[in-house]
Amino acid sequence: xxxxxxxxxxxxxxxxxxxxxxxxxxxxxxxxxxxxxxxxxxxxxxxxxxxxxxxxxxxxxxxxxxxxxxxxxxxxxxxxxxxxxxxxxxxxxxxxxxxxxxxxxxxxxxxxxxxxxxxxxxxxxxxxxxxxxxxxxxxxxxxxxxxxxxxxxxxxxxxxxxxxxxxxxxxxxxxxxxxxxxxxxxxxxxxxxxxxxxxxxxxxxxxxxxxxxxxxxxxxxxxxxxxxxxxxxxxxxxxxxxxxxxxxxxxxxxxxxxxxxxxxxxxxxxxxxxxxxxxxxxxxxxxxxxxxxxxxxxxxxxxxxxxxxxxxxxxxxxxxxxxxxxxxxxxxxxxxxxxxxxxxxxxxxxxxxxxxxxxxxxxxxxxxxx
Numbered sequence: 013x014x015x016x017x018x019x020x021x022x023x024x025x026x027x028x029x030x031x032x033x034x035x036x037x038x039x040x041x042x043x044x045x046x047x048x049x050x051x052x053x054x055x056x057x058x059x060x061x062x063x064x065x066x067x068x069x070x071x072x073x074x075x076x077x078x079x080x081x082x083x084x085x086x087x088x089x090x091x092x093x094x095x096x097x098x099x100x101x102x103x104x105x106x107x108x109x110x111x112x113x114x115x116x117x118x119x120x121x122x123x124x125x126x127x128x129x130x131x132x133x134x135x136x137x138x139x140x141x142x143x144x145x146x147x148x149x150x151x152x153x154x155x156x157x158x159x160x161x162x163x164x165x166x167x168x169x170x171x172x173x174x175x176x177x178x179x180x181x182x183x184x185x186x187x188x189x190x191x192x193x194x195x196x197x198x199x200x201x202x203x204x205x206x207x208x209x210x211x212x213x214x215x216x217x218x219x220x221x222x223x224x225x226x227x228x229x230x231x232x233x234x235x236x237x238x239x240x241x242x243x244x245x246x247x248x249x250x251x252x253x254x255x256x257x258x259x260x261x262x263x264x265x266x267x268x269x270x271x272x273x274x275x276x277x278x279x280x281x282x283x284x285x286x287x288x289x290x291x292x293x294x295x296x297x298x299x300x301x302x303x304x305x306x307x308x309x310x311x312x313x314x315x316x317x318x319x320x321x322x323x324x325x326x327x328x329x330x331x332x333x334x335x336x337x338x339x340x341x342x343x344x345x346x347x348x349x350x351x352x353x354x355x356x357x358x359x360x361x362x363x364x365x366x367x368x369x370x371x372x373x374x375x376x377x378x379x380x381x382x
Contacts, residue, residue: 013041013043014041014043014094015042015043015044015092015094016037016042016043016045016096017045017088017091017095017096018030018033018034018044018097018099019084019096019098019106019107020046020047020048020099020100020103021048021080021099021100021102022049022210023048023049023050023051023055023057023065024048024063025054025055025056025263025265026238026266027048028180028182028296029099029121029123029159030046030099031266032367032370033097033178034046034059034061035060036367038060038061040378042095043061043062044062045061045062045063045064045091045093046059046061046062046063047063047064047065047084047087048063048064048065048066049066049067049068049071050065050067050068051071053262055263055264064087066083066084066087068080068083077102080102080103081105081106082106084103085106088106088110089110089114093116095116095117095119096116096117096118097118098119099121099123100122100123101122101127101142101145102126104145104146104149107120108149117154117382118153118154118155119155119156119381120155120157121156121157121158121178122157122159122163122167123180124159124163124293125166125289125292126142127139127142127146128288128289129287130214130215130286130287130290133287147171150167150170150171150173151172151173154173155377155381155382156173156175156176157176157177158178159177159178159179159180159294160294160315161177162292162314163175164176164177166288176377178370178373178374178377179365180294180295180296181296181299181366181367181369181370182299182300182302182303182365182366182367183303183366183368184303184363184366184367184368185270185304187274190275191271194271195275198232198234198259198272198275201230202231203231203232203277203278204233204234204275204276204277205221205231205277205309206233206234206235206278206279206301206306207233207235207236207282208235208236208237208269208273208297208300209237209295209296209297210237210238210263211238212235212237212238212240212241212245213241214240214241215287216239216282216284216290217280217282217284217311217332218241218245218282219241219244220282220333220334221233221282221334222248222249222254223252224335224337224341225252225254225257225338226252227338227339231257231341231345232258232259233257233259234259234261234276235259235261236260236261236262236272238262242260245260270300270303270304273300273301273304274304274306276304276306277306277307277345278306278307278308278326278341278345279297279300279306279307279308280309280310281295281297281308281309281311282310282311283295283316284311284332285311285312292315293313293316294315294316294319295316298319299366302325303365303366305358305362306358307326307327307351307358308325308327308354309326309341309344310326310327310328311330311332312329323357323361324353325354325357326344326354327340327343327350
């Protein structure tokens with residue numbers, strides 16, 4: 013049974029792409045070891061394959077990445093494996109070095125344009141360090157995967173390496189009946205908006221979503237997940253006296269999260285066009301909304317806006333002004349003709365956009381590794 017060590021820098025619990033990839037590969041007969049990190053507030057992790065989470069001394073900035081990469085290098089070096097799978101640039105260097113030392117096949121799965129994330133835009137020394145690592149390693153890679161064709165084309169043009177696409181799509185859901193008593197307790201007769209994700213960070217529109225609620229009545233905003241601005245959102249809710257209009261919940265298991273998604277009236281994806289990573293992103297939550305057949309309200313980012321327009325499953329807005337966003341919400345929820353058409357089209361989209369299609373591509377890639 014071939015062994016694969018899968019490396020990632022997060023705490024593993026809410027990373028649905030990692031979970032789907034590992035489960036698909038295990039079903040194909042691979043022996044999986046998944047490596048991540050343990051945070052003080054990490055939820056329990058239960059998987060049908062082996063996992064290992066580092067308890068790091070440092071959890072922020074350069075010291076975190078240095079410690080993670082050093083400990084990951086020695087863990088990979090001393091653990092038997094046939095294939096190494098590095099997820100994102102922050103785990104690539106130790107995987108690359110060990111693949112050369114031990115003569116093992118390496119797969120690189122880039123979940124984003126890592127060097128274009130907003131956290132690096134005003135930190136030129138840090139950004140250039142990551143760029144140097146990417147420029148050194150990427151042209152030498154033989155098995156590369158990313159999340160959409162636009163990002164794949166950018167990497168191929170930049171480094172001359174073919175890049176496969178595995179979209180970050182939700183598995184096909186067998187929707188269970190909604191607990192109406194629970195749903196009514198959450199919604200209290202209001203329309204419900206949902207913004208979910210473990211990366212609710214700077215420039216992802218969450219602050220404007222909170223401010224938007226000042227202009228909406230009979231509407232509840234539910235924010236679920238975590239991220240750099242999560243505590244800021246909680247403080248804004250208090251300062252704007254919006255406790256009755258906004259419910260903020262910490263990260264939870266995906267199946268529990270989808271219970272909230274399923275009762276929403278509008279799913280939000282609000283990334284700003286401040287960096288190339290967000291401009292070309294296609295967040296996993298978009299496909300959660302599709303599988304739960306919740307019409308979408310998305311910002312005018314290139315890839316996600318095209319998906320919504322091509323499938324006619326929601327509305328695309330252009331301005332992050334909170335008052336204008338509120339008007340978009342009002343129109344979307346009050347125009348019954350458009351709303352019912354979106355719901356009909358979502359049923360079709362849910363049959364098209366699901367993980368089972370991506371799994372076929374994943375299996376082919378791993379059966380033809382170089």
